[in-house]
Amino acid sequence: MSEIQSQYVKKILRGVGTAPVECGEAFAPSNIALCKYWGKRDPVLNLPVNSSLSVSLGKLGTRTAVRFADRNRIELNGKEVSPEDTFAVRILEFLQLFFPMIGNVHFDVRTANNIPTAAGLASSASGFAALVLALDNLMGWGLDRKQLSMLARLGSGSAARSVYDGFVCWHAGTRKDGRDSFAEPISSDWKEFRIGILEISKDWKPVSSRAGMKRTVETSELYRSWPRQAADDLEMLRLAIADKDFPMLGKTAENNALAMHATMLSAWPPLIYWQPETIAQIHRVHQVRSEGLDVYLTIDAGPNLKLLFTEETEKLVKSFFPGLQVICPID
Amino acid sequence: MSEIQSQYVKKILRGVGTAPVECGEAFAPSNIALCKYWGKRDPVLNLPVNSSLSVSLGKLGTRTAVRFADRNRIELNGKEVSPEDTFAVRILEFLQLFFPMIGNVHFDVRTANNIPTAAGLASSASGFAALVLALDNLMGWGLDRKQLSMLARLGSGSAARSVYDGFVCWHAGTRKDGRDSFAEPISSDWKEFRIGILEISKDWKPVSSRAGMKRTVETSELYRSWPRQAADDLEMLRLAIADKDFPMLGKTAENNALAMHATMLSAWPPLIYWQPETIAQIHRVHQVRSEGLDVYLTIDAGPNLKLLFTEETEKLVKSFFPGLQVICPID
Numbered sequence: 001m002s003e004i005q006s007q008y009v010k011k012i013l014r015g016v017g018t019a020p021v022e023c024g025e026a027f028a029p030s031n032i033a034l035c036k037y038w039g040k041r042d043p044v045l046n047l048p049v050n051s052s053l054s055v056s057l058g059k060l061g062t063r064t065a066v067r068f069a070d071r072n073r074i075e076l077n078g079k080e081v082s083p084e085d086t087f088a089v090r091i092l093e094f095l096q097l098f099f100p101m102i103g104n105v106h107f108d109v110r111t112a113n114n115i116p117t118a119a120g121l122a123s124s125a126s127g128f129a130a131l132v133l134a135l136d137n138l139m140g141w142g143l144d145r146k147q148l149s150m151l152a153r154l155g156s157g158s159a160a161r162s163v164y165d166g167f168v169c170w171h172a173g174t175r176k177d178g179r180d181s182f183a184e185p186i187s188s189d190w191k192e193f194r195i196g197i198l199e200i201s202k203d204w205k206p207v208s209s210r211a212g213m214k215r216t217v218e219t220s221e222l223y224r225s226w227p228r229q230a231a232d233d234l235e236m237l238r239l240a241i242a243d244k245d246f247p248m249l250g251k252t253a254e255n256n257a258l259a260m261h262a263t264m265l266s267a268w269p270p271l272i273y274w275q276p277e278t279i280a281q282i283h284r285v286h287q288v289r290s291e292g293l294d295v296y297l298t299i300d301a302g303p304n305l306k307l308l309f310t311e312e313t314e315k316l317v318k319s320f321f322p323g324l325q326v327i328c329p330i331d
Numbered sequence: 332m333s334e335i336q337s338q339y340v341k342k343i344l345r346g347v348g349t350a351p352v353e354c355g356e357a358f359a360p361s362n363i364a365l366c367k368y369w370g371k372r373d374p375v376l377n378l379p380v381n382s383s384l385s386v387s388l389g390k391l392g393t394r395t396a397v398r399f400a401d402r403n404r405i406e407l408n409g410k411e412v413s414p415e416d417t418f419a420v421r422i423l424e425f426l427q428l429f430f431p432m433i434g435n436v437h438f439d440v441r442t443a444n445n446i447p448t449a450a451g452l453a454s455s456a457s458g459f460a461a462l463v464l465a466l467d468n469l470m471g472w473g474l475d476r477k478q479l480s481m482l483a484r485l486g487s488g489s490a491a492r493s494v495y496d497g498f499v500c501w502h503a504g505t506r507k508d509g510r511d512s513f514a515e516p517i518s519s520d521w522k523e524f525r526i527g528i529l530e531i532s533k534d535w536k537p538v539s540s541r542a543g544m545k546r547t548v549e550t551s552e553l554y555r556s557w558p559r560q561a562a563d564d565l566e567m568l569r570l571a572i573a574d575k576d577f578p579m580l581g582k583t584a585e586n587n588a589l590a591m592h593a594t595m596l597s598a599w600p601p602l603i604y605w606q607p608e609t610i611a612q613i614h615r616v617h618q619v620r621s622e623g624l625d626v627y628l629t630i631d632a633g634p635n636l637k638l639l640f641t642e643e644t645e646k647l648v649k650s651f652f653p654g655l656q657v658i659c660p661i662d
Contacts, residue, residue, distance in 0.1 A: 221559060221560035221563070221590065222553045222556045222557070222560065222590055222593055222594070222597075223556075224556045225552050225553045225554075225555045225556045226553070228552060229552035229553065229597075232552070251599065254601070255599050255601070258596045258597055258601050259551075259552065259553055259596070259597035261596060262553055262592075262593035262594070262596040262597040263553070263593065265589045265592060265593040265596065266553075266560075266586065266589055266590035266593040268582065268586050269617070270585070270586070270617070272613060274610055275610065276607030276608065276610045276611045277607065279603070279605055279606065280607045282601075282603060283603070286600070286603075
């Protein structure tokens, strides 16, 4: 917990109401970036190098309940986690940011994901978003979504996007104080849009995405071209969403994801989240696409593929990828 | 065959002797780039965007015999190839460059590789180098290696490097006429240096490296950062060879190869030469290196890994990678 972070939180909370309830509860969806967040311009305030664009996963995400308690108690998916565990430490340090004046405050946090934790399915995004929403509920602050987005960002960058449903743009911003780096929803009624989750591994990743992007920014020469690519891709995605132009959306999202992995590959030491099965499935997607099926892929900082397609091809895509978990993000 | 190419060849051949023999014969080694050639600034004269640095593979390469004949006859590894086959067409078009005044000249070319053809083991490099050397022998031109390098380059860029043994630098050059784009040997007595070939697939590649680099240059945003990376890597490799600093050589070569594959990954459509087994073996190299073994990898435009190590660790490396074909490039 840093002084800069505490001051930042204090400014956002200034003037909000407090009508506390006994237990604050909230749900936040996971989100999958179509234009990835990769690289920080400020690691303390989690300010990104580039703006990003995501789609939230509807009912897949994190439900969190938080209350004050006599001792810190963190529960993940029904099991108590040791307070020394990285997972618990990150949550407790984050909560301390909101109560800098109180020396000895303790929390009971119960959080449950219905997505695999840390397998590149952005559970830290939904996790910190749900925590901030639950805290707002607990304290009765009544903050608006933009403010909640700026607070969730401190816990995990991509959490800034998980305070909304549907398509979301997280503006990188340019200010040093981080007050212009927040997410906004992109309105859309693209009900035919589909995402399919192809699970390759539930294993925890060897390198956190936080450490991974740091290494990439510091050591990859090719990363220098990333900000321009991301800026171009984001504009293309906005147009594709506005026009419901699925091939343009799919192509841009896949190219963006593979370019992000390319920056990792060219880091030192090389950062490769992919497993052999990841390559096999990428080739499979390319094979069926070459046969005329309009399906694209995206991959986060993990081994799992997410497929992008539309209602029209859903049956065919499922037949080529058995076990695919299909989500309708826009309803 | 273009007029520009014919004029280029004519200028190099100007003033050379001709004491023809009945059959020209030569051997040229394959080479493995430690700083890759990736991207052309001129596709007609095969002028590269970046200078590259390789090590030749000693006795692994191509042996070629060429003679004039009544009809074109191309033999590869003991089997006659149809004159319509891409392989034969490339050879015959290349040979025509040297005899622009003669309308109807035919050749009998017998070529044999002791390396898998087109599995990313640079058989076109040794192939065109051997062909130029055999032609020089056939015609009695007596060209020097620098001139032979400039001619071999027209057949396949990396062939410019295969006219030498040991470490070789191919200067990209800046001239439009291509006369400053040739290879030169880098003298070294680094007898302890080893390369290990880990064969994953003998299959022909789906996309030629010629087409692959064209697609990358035209569509990859990250490729814009490649020329600077290659220039930096080449200087590091020169220093590493001069100092026999193996970790510096290994790190630079591996980072360079993965950066090249990163530019392909970020091309559109994405260009992925890797197979699932490629990823498995990359992880294996990283695993044994994390345990303290000084072994690095490089990968060309294909699925196969080449391992870099030294005599000191040869036994251990072999024990971790059974079936490894070990080469002593410098003797």
